Amino acid sequence: MSEQTERDGDYEKHGGFPVYRHDPDNGGPHFGRLVEALRVVQDLAVSTAAPPEVVEKAAEQAEALAALLAPYTAPEGQYPAGRSLELPGRGSLLMLPWTAERLGAEGVRATGVFRRYHMGGNGAAHGGVLPLLFDDLFGSVTHAYGRPISRTAYLHVNYRKITPLDTPLKVEGKVDRVDGRKTFVSARLTDEDGTLLADAEALMVVLLPGQP
Numbered sequence: 774m775s776e777q778t779e780r781d782g783d784y785e786k787h788g789g790f791p792v793y794r795h796d797p798d799n800g801g802p803h804f805g806r807l808v809e810a811l812r813v814v815q816d817l818a819v820s821t822a823a824p825p826e827v828v829e830k831a832a833e834q835a836e837a838l839a840a841l842l843a844p845y846t847a848p849e850g851q852y853p854a855g856r857s858l859e860l861p862g863r864g865s866l867l868m869l870p871w872t873a874e875r876l877g878a879e880g881v882r883a884t885g886v887f888r889r890y891h892m893g894g895n896g897a898a899h900g901g902v903l904p905l906l907f908d909d910l911f912g913s914v915t916h917a918y919g920r921p922i923s924r925t926a927y928l929h930v931n932y933r934k935i936t937p938l939d940t941p942l943k944v945e946g947k948v949d950r951v952d953g954r955k956t957f958v959s960a961r962l963t964d965e966d967g968t969l970l971a972d973a974e975a976l977m978v979v980l981l982p983g984q985p
């Protein structure tokens with residue numbers, strides 16, 4: 774493997790995408806703990822008003838943590854973040870810390886909560902995190918359906934009700950229709966009572982050989 778991320782034009786008939794494989798170790802024994810601790814830090818970073826001496830100490834510790842990890846930067850597809858299927862958000866801080874409960878051709882279901890870090894205004898989830906949730910779900914839906922690697926061409930979200938924080942929620946997505954390179958998908962976000970909070974539909978387009 775070269776210094777560059779491995780790219781294979783015929784990577785399971787996908788486009789010119791880096792090779793991604795599930796990390797069966799989920800990053801090893803401590804990775805999930807690290808990601809959760811960092812999520813707590815994110816929650817606190819957006820919701821604390823600490824005095825300057827505490828902020829200074831926190832900044833020093835954050836800088837020390839960054840310096841500890843920096844030597845281990847790896848090429849795309851070769852670090853556990855995003856590939857650790859058993860961890861919330863697949864171990865990626867970018868993703869919502871949700872867990873897939875069903876992952877198959879019939880559809881994908883995930884459960885989780887929006888946390889303090891995801892707040893928009895007045896105690897509700899930020900409108901921008903719902904498309905993130907749906908977009909990532911649609912990647913999984915398309916993959917689990919057995920479609921080659923595809924990119925989102927459009928994503929439409931209907932915000933039906935305020936999405937609460939710290940409340941167990943469920944999202945379910947499925948393939949509605951396939952037409953050549955096009956996969957039409959849809960999903961619903963509901964609370965535990967089944968109340969519809971948002972729904973979305975998207976078009977995923979299969980990448981051509983070598984397409985980024």
Ligand SMILES: CCCCC/C=C\C/C=C\C/C=C\C/C=C\CCCC(=O)SCCNC(=O)CCNC(=O)[C@H](O)C(C)(C)COP(=O)(O)OP(=O)(O)OC[C@H]1O[C@@H](n2cnc3c(N)ncnc32)[C@H](O)[C@@H]1OP(=O)(O)O
Nearest residue numbers: 793794795855856912913916922923924925926927955978
């Ligand atoms: C993640 C799992 C990790 C765990 C590890 C385990 C396994 C891993 C294995 C696999 C990983 C699984 C999933 C993750 C993989 C990938 C996810 C990546 C998701 C993204 O990263 S997403 C980022 C945001 N996304 C973009 O950044 C797209 C930018 N964009 C483009 O790259 C082009 O735009 C493209 C390619 C979309 C199309 O371009 P193009 O030139 O190839 O094709 P063209 O334009 O001809 O469209 C073909 C047909 O789609 C119709 N069409 C197109 N666009 C339309 C629209 N907007 N509305 C209505 N119809 C549309 C046309 O009308 C035509 O239809 P028709 O054939 O009927 O005429």
